[in-house]
Amino acid sequence: MTAQLPEPRQYQPAASGAELIPLLNLDEQEVQRQMxxxxxxxxxxxxxxxxxxxxxxxxxxxxxxxxxxxxxxxxGACLHACQYAAPHEFAVNVPQAMAKVRGQTYADYAWPAAFGRLYRHNGAYVAGALAVALSLFLLLALAVNGTLLPGRLAGDFYAVFPHNTLALLFGSVFSLAGVALAVAVRRFWRQVSPAERQAAPADGAVFEASAAVLTLKYLDGGHGQGCNNEDDRYTLWRRRFHHLTFYGFLLCFAATLVATGYHYLLGLAAPYPVLSLPVLLGTVGGAGLVIGPVGLLALNLRRAPEHGDARQRPMDRAFILLLLLVSVTGLALLALRDSGAMAILLAIHLGTVMALFLTLPYGKFAHGLFRSAALLKFAIEKRRPDPHGLGGD
Known part of the structure; x- marks a missing residue:
């Protein structure tokens, strides 16, 4: 099997002749044409x-x-409003053209750069990470306890996996994922915002961008009726399911942080009561991470091909399914934590969480951070004079 060599980079001379500017690839040329x-x-x-x-x-x-x-x-709103969309000879399809370039940017700015190729085969990468992580924790549970069904352990997770072992494993992988994402987004920001990186954001820009992110402002189609999915009908369900997924994830993360505080600051070891703050946060967040991904998957399966990049569907669906696995196994573990199946459920749940952490920097999760950076740039530049006096802010 011959290794695939990277495409050679092409350059064109800048107007000044003092530097070289990368040429646009075919997908970028199409966005340029449509814009x-x-x-x-x-x-x-x-x-x-x-x-x-x-x-x-x-x-x-x-x-x-x-x-x-x-x-x-x-x-998808602009596609269905466009008088130049197919079958017009201009064949304008902004959502699809943007989606193709957007997927490419994740790979272009990935860190380490060699890992950017994981985006091109993301479905296989997620499946492989899940298989490795599940095997790791199932074998670790077997090595520690001698069995995957050790009997009732009264919800004591640390009787299966020592606390320090879990803290080291998950802390290390999550930190590395955070660094990789931070470097990738910083590279993207420095490329698209050479002026903004030299100055503090304008007053209100951070607040406006944060509000747009937290409310998913631009999933309303620009008119409050929502997105288009399988046809030209509007629906707000894509925005709602994104909200459930996003806030479900944040609540589960908050549950982990609170439990960490209980352990290190208050000296309270797990298991925690059903009505304790970590369990309540995790339960509500887990429910959101079931309803949201199920809804997003249903919409994704029915979505019209012209609304996006078909090449990215495996990445989209792999991320949705992985989130769903994390939430379902977590809720099952909570429900059966006092049963004899606790140890094997814990191993499966931790394996799915580890797979999620391993794939965070090189999968669909990155789109939230890249989009947040783009929204911040938009909020900054709209507060500055239009360089050409032609804008419609």
Whole structure:
């Protein structure tokens, strides 16, 4: 089997002749073509943040295209409103063109750079990480206890896996994932915002961007009716299921932080009562992480092909299914923590969580951070004078 060599990078001379500018690849050229058409039309200017940001530009270089691609929320509203969409000869499809470039940016800015190729085969990567992580914890439980069904342990997870072992394993992997994501987003920011990186954000920009992220503002289609999914009908369910998934994840993470505080600051060891704060947060968050991913998966399976990049469907679905596995196994563990099946359920749950941590920097999770950075850039630049006096902010 011959190894696939990376494509050679091509360059064109800059206007000054003093530096080299990377040429656009085919997907980027398509975004450039469509943005030139949209910039002349401007019918969709009020739909989302992409079009006001577009109007501030007369030309679209690689950095501009990467920025706009990550600013797009793929709601589909502009596609169904466009008079130049297929079967028109211009064949404008902004959501699909942006989706193709957006997936490419995750790989382009990944750190370490060699790991960017994991995005291209993300479904297989997630499946492999899950298999390795499950095997690790099942074998570890067997080695520690001599059996996967050691009998009733009264919910004492640390009788199966020592606390320090878990803290070391998960703390190390989560820290490495956090560093990889932080470096990737920083590389993206420095590329798309060379001016902003030299100055503090304008007043209110961070608040506006945070509000847009936390409310998923641009999943309303620009008119409050929602996104398009399998056809031109509007639906708010994509936004609702994203909210359930997002806040479910945050609540589960908060439950972990509170439990850590209980252990290290208050000296209270698990298991915790059903009505304790860590368990309540984890239960509510787990429920959100079941309903949200199930809904997102159903929408994804029915979504029209022209609404996105078909090449990324395995990555999207693998991430949704992994989140669902984490939540389902966590809730099952809570329900059966006093039974004889606790040890094997714990191993399975920890294996799914470890697989999630291993794949965070090189899977769909990255889109939230890249999009947040793009929204911050949008909030900053809209507070500055339009360089061409043509914008429609």
């Amino acid at each position: 030139s058409i949209c910039n002349a039309c401007r019918y969709c200017e009020g739909f989302c943040a992409v079009f006001p940001a577009m109007t501030r530009r007369l030309n679209f270089g690689k950095a501009d295209i990467h920025y706009l691609a990550n600013l797009c929320h793929n709601c």
